[in-house]
Structures are given as C-alpha cells and as structure tokens.
Amino acid sequence: MRTTVALAAFVLAAAPGWRLQAQTASTPAAEKASAATTAKALTGPAKNLFGAAKAPAPLAAEAIGFYARGCLAGAKMLATDGPAWQAMRLSRNRNWGHPRLIATVERLAGEAQEHDGWPGLLVGDISQPRGGPMLTGHASHQVGLDADIWLTAMPDRRLTGKEREELSAISMLGPDKLSVDPSIWTDSHVRLIKRAASYPEVDRIFVHPAIKKALCDGAAKAGPDRGWLGKVRPYWGHHYHFHVRMGCPRDSASCRDQPPPPSGDGCGKEVADWLSLIAAPPKPAKPAKPARPKPPLTLAQLPGECRVVLETEAEPEAEAAAPRPVPAVRTKAAQQ
Numbered sequence: 001m002r003t004t005v006a007l008a009a010f011v012l013a014a015a016p017g018w019r020l021q022a023q024t025a026s027t028p029a030a031e032k033a034s035a036a037t038t039a040k041a042l043t044g045p046a047k048n049l050f051g052a053a054k055a056p057a058p059l060a061a062e063a064i065g066f067y068a069r070g071c072l073a074g075a076k077m078l079a080t081d082g083p084a085w086q087a088m089r090l091s092r093n094r095n096w097g098h099p100r101l102i103a104t105v106e107r108l109a110g111e112a113q114e115h116d117g118w119p120g121l122l123v124g125d126i127s128q129p130r131g132g133p134m135l136t137g138h139a140s141h142q143v144g145l146d147a148d149i150w151l152t153a154m155p156d157r158r159l160t161g162k163e164r165e166e167l168s169a170i171s172m173l174g175p176d177k178l179s180v181d182p183s184i185w186t187d188s189h190v191r192l193i194k195r196a197a198s199y200p201e202v203d204r205i206f207v208h209p210a211i212k213k214a215l216c217d218g219a220a221k222a223g224p225d226r227g228w229l230g231k232v233r234p235y236w237g238h239h240y241h242f243h244v245r246m247g248c249p250r251d252s253a254s255c256r257d258q259p260p261p262p263s264g265d266g267c268g269k270e271v272a273d274w275l276s277l278i279a280a281p282p283k284p285a286k287p288a289k290p291a292r293p294k295p296p297l298t299l300a301q302l303p304g305e306c307r308v309v310l311e312t313e314a315e316p317e318a319e320a321a322a323p324r325p326v327p328a329v330r331t332k333a334a335q336q
C-alpha cells in the first residue's frame with residue numbers, strides 16, 4: 001500500500017529523477033535567439049522569476065519539461081468569462097495554459113453544460129503566463145497542462161472581481177472526512193468528471209480518495225463504461241476542486257510525459273488503501289528532526305529552454321509575423 005501511495009505522491013508533486021543543467025556551450029540556434037532577447041539577471045529562486053512574468057513569451061506554443069519542473073512558451077489566456085465558465089482568483093494571473101489545454105477546458109465547460117446538468121465551470125489555477133514554479137502553492141502546474149476546476153458549479157450570474165477573489169469553494173466531504181456528503185455530491189459531479197476523464201488528451205484527473213470512491217460507486221449511473229475511472233487518481237486534498245492533467249501535445253518536443261496510470265479502474269484495493277491512509281495517517285516512529293526545507297528550484301534546474309522563455313520579449317514590428325518556435329537548448333540530459 002505504501003508503495004502505491006508513495007509512488008502516486010511522487011508522480012504528482014515531484015520532478016522525475018533527471019536533472020537538467022544548461023551548458024555554457026549552446027547551439028547556434030540558441031545563440032541566435034539570445035541575440036533577440038533581453039539580457040536579464042536571472043538569478044535566485046525560479047519561482048521569483050516566473051512569478052514576476054506578467055505576459056506570455058511571444059513564441060510558438062510549447063510545454064517544456066515536466067509538470068513539476070518546466071515552463072511554458074506561447075501560453076494562451078483562458079478568457080475570464082465564457083458561455084459556460086468563469087475564471088476565479090484573477091489577481092493571481094494564473095489563467096494561462098497551453099492553447100490545447102485552454103481549448104479542452106472550454107470544450108468541457110460547454111459540453112458539461114449541455115449534457116451533464118452542470119451549470120458551468122468555475123476555473124481555478126492553470127499556470128502563470130510563462131508557466132514555471134509559483135511563489136505559492138502547487139508543485140505542478142508548471143508547463144500549462146494542469147487545470148484546477150472547482151467542484152462548486154458556476155452560479156447563473158456573472159461574479160464580480162471581488163467575489164472571484166473571496167468566494168469559497170465547497171468541500172465535497174461529509175463530517176467523517178472519509179466519504180462525500182450526499183447532500184452536496186450529485187450525479188452531475190459524476191457525469192462532469194467522467195466527461196473530463198473520457199477525453200483522450202486528458203491523462204489524469206486528481207481527486208480526494210472519498211471522491212474516487214463516490215465515482216466508483218456511482219459510475220453505473222453515468223453509463224456502463226468504466227474505462228475512464230482508471231484515469232481518476234486519488235490524492236491528498238482535491239475535495240474542493242478536481243485537477244485535470246493533459247498529456248504532452250505531440251508538437252511539444254521537450255515536454256516529458258508521465259507513465260500511464262496503472263491498468264484497471266482503481267476501485268478495489270487502491271481506493272480502500274487510500275481511505276485507510278487518510279483515516280490513520282502514519283505517525284513518525286520517533287520525534288523527527290525538523291526537516292530541512294528543500295531549496296527552491298533554480299533556473300539552472302529547469303530545462304535550458306526555460307531561460308529563452310523568460311528572456312524573450314515581444315518585438316513591436318514583429319507582431320504580425322508567426323511566432324517562432326523555442327530553439328532547442330543543449331543540456332547534459334539531452335546529450336545522454
């Protein structure tokens with residue numbers, strides 16, 4: 001049980017075991033690109049650098065690196081209002097994603113409204129304009145392929161900016177914290193999450209184990225198919241929102257996919273083990289030494305292309321031209 005849970009924890013929160021280190025020697029393409037970029041002192045934690053970016057890198061769209069160690073070129077903003085969604089917490093400026101993810105969120109919003117009895121989506125954090133690590137929250141959400149969607153439905157009016165900052169999502173959990181509250185959880189939630197998990201471009205959806213259990217138990221009400229359940233992965237938290245993770249778009253050459261989830265619907269032992277873990281989290285055997293906080297990621301630990309993503313600024317006269325792709329940057333990992 002521990003292994004499954006630990007592995008899942010690793011996969012959501014941590015970067016894979018490779019380390020990328022930009023080399024001083026860069027490819028001719030990268031040298032040419034750097035001539036067109038603004039030289040900046042890019043030091044300190046990467047979260048400060050990416051957290052300060054207010055606009056996307058004017059480059060062709062590309063998800064670069066891994067969900068928890070990467071960045072995003074050519075991001076698209078999810079409109080703050082759509083026919084079937086409203087973006088929340090606008091002050092965070094995290095409603096940016098790879099254009100394919102934005103299209104998927106918009107499609108989910110419309111289809112869920114039309115077919116699932118779901119009034120519309122409240123969309124939480126996606127990514128920063130240039131992706132990358134964030135100043136607060138989220139180990140992942142770095143490459144523009146992760147989106148948090150509230151489990152609270154959109155109201156039938158346009159929320160004010162203040163409401164979008166202050167409105168609280170509603171937890172799906174009952175008082176035992178181990179099952180959903182049947183007065184809050186509905187068949188529409190099942191249909192909504194089933195729809196998202198059924199899109200081929202969606203690789204995983206993270207939900208609280210109690211929600212996974214409710215989906216396992218309620219799947220039959222949304223049709224005979226159970227294949228989608230395997231993509232719905234139990235995880236800590238995630239009872240106010242569900243987290244949609246897309247796979248790497250084929251044309252994002254330096255995007256790194258996760259291994260596919262284990263086969264099966266995950267409804268038996270896996271969800272039971274998770275619920276036991278939530279009921280009785282393991283206690284450290286002896287008083288643990290205060291853990292040394294992990295040093296924050298630096299730019300050098302991200303793929304080399306992320307420096308280009310940070311440095312590239314729009315050239316006013318080039319606005320009409322098609323955005324160029326991110327030049328490949330040679331890294332130690334790429335040479336192996």
Ligand SMILES: [Zn+2]
Pocket residue numbers: 141146147148243
């Ligand atoms: Zn998330």
